[in-house]
Amino acid sequence: MLLKLEEYAPTGSLVLESFKRNKIDFVKYNTKMDSGYLNSFETALNKLNTMESTYSMTEEQKRITLKLYEQCDLILQKMLFMKVFAKAAKLDCKIITKISTSLRRRNVEGSIKELQDALEHYENNKQILLANGMPSEFLDELLNMTDKIKTYNNEQNDYFRIRAEKIAQKKILYSELYKFITEICETGKAIYCNDEIKRKEFTLVNIISIFRAPNLKKKNNNTNVNNVPDLINPIPEASFEVNRNTVRP
Numbered sequence: 001m002l003l004k005l006e007e008y009a010p011t012g013s014l015v016l017e018s019f020k021r022n023k024i025d026f027v028k029y030n031t032k033m034d035s036g037y038l039n040s041f042e043t044a045l046n047k048l049n050t051m052e053s054t055y056s057m058t059e060e061q062k063r064i065t066l067k068l069y070e071q072c073d074l075i076l077q078k079m080l081f082m083k084v085f086a087k088a089a090k091l092d093c094k095i096i097t098k099i100s101t102s103l104r105r106r107n108v109e110g111s112i113k114e115l116q117d118a119l120e121h122y123e124n125n126k127q128i129l130l131a132n133g134m135p136s137e138f139l140d141e142l143l144n145m146t147d148k149i150k151t152y153n154n155e156q157n158d159y160f161r162i163r164a165e166k167i168a169q170k171k172i173l174y175s176e177l178y179k180f181i182t183e184i185c186e187t188g189k190a191i192y193c194n195d196e197i198k199r200k201e202f203t204l205v206n207i208i209s210i211f212r213a214p215n216l217k218k219k220n221n222n223t224n225v226n227n228v229p230d231l232i233n234p235i236p237e238a239s240f241e242v243n244r245n246t247v248r249p
Helices: 005-021 023-029 035-050 054-088 094-104 108-124 126-131 138-191 196-201 204-219
Strands: none
Touching: 005 023, 005 035, 005 138, 005 204, 023 138, 035 138, 054 094, 054 108, 054 138, 094 108, 108 126, 108 138, 126 138, 138 196, 138 204
């Protein structure tokens, strides 16, 4: 059974409470499941609950990206005028076409380098461009716009990096919680193998069904619940997909 990312915290909380109530029995059968083990479990669960949501960062990322692309579109319009002036001055226009293509494809880093090269080239030919109708402030405006997309691009890259770091931290926490949850549930089922009620308290399919009751009822029309395995699948490190709603092995 796959455990959805949003189910890790509530599942961990239920397992933690069951473990606390029965800790005396657990430590009797497994000496490592003492107070230190309990504290470690609680710490991992609290870290996950208090960690800043990556969704808020995604929204801020979208805001920066929107500003970046708006600025790119303004530069595209500027390139149309630049081409008119360059043609009139009989200067090479290939770099303008290259810049426009990069901007339309949202190849921002490539367009920044191309813009810097173009600005240097046209600055060296400024007098002839001015003689062919280019306003005196045109290149300065283009330079400012280039600096803006460079700033927005750097901000966007910073958000990508920070978000990736937070997702990596969450991945570690999910793995830690998985280990605690499955260890406790397996041990609990062994301890209470002759007590059906207590055994169900440590059977993951029963715990998870609390959060999935509406969907599980629909699924049961076509599936025998007794055939669902007790344990969630482990999380292979290489295949953990942080941008989806479920962890797939």
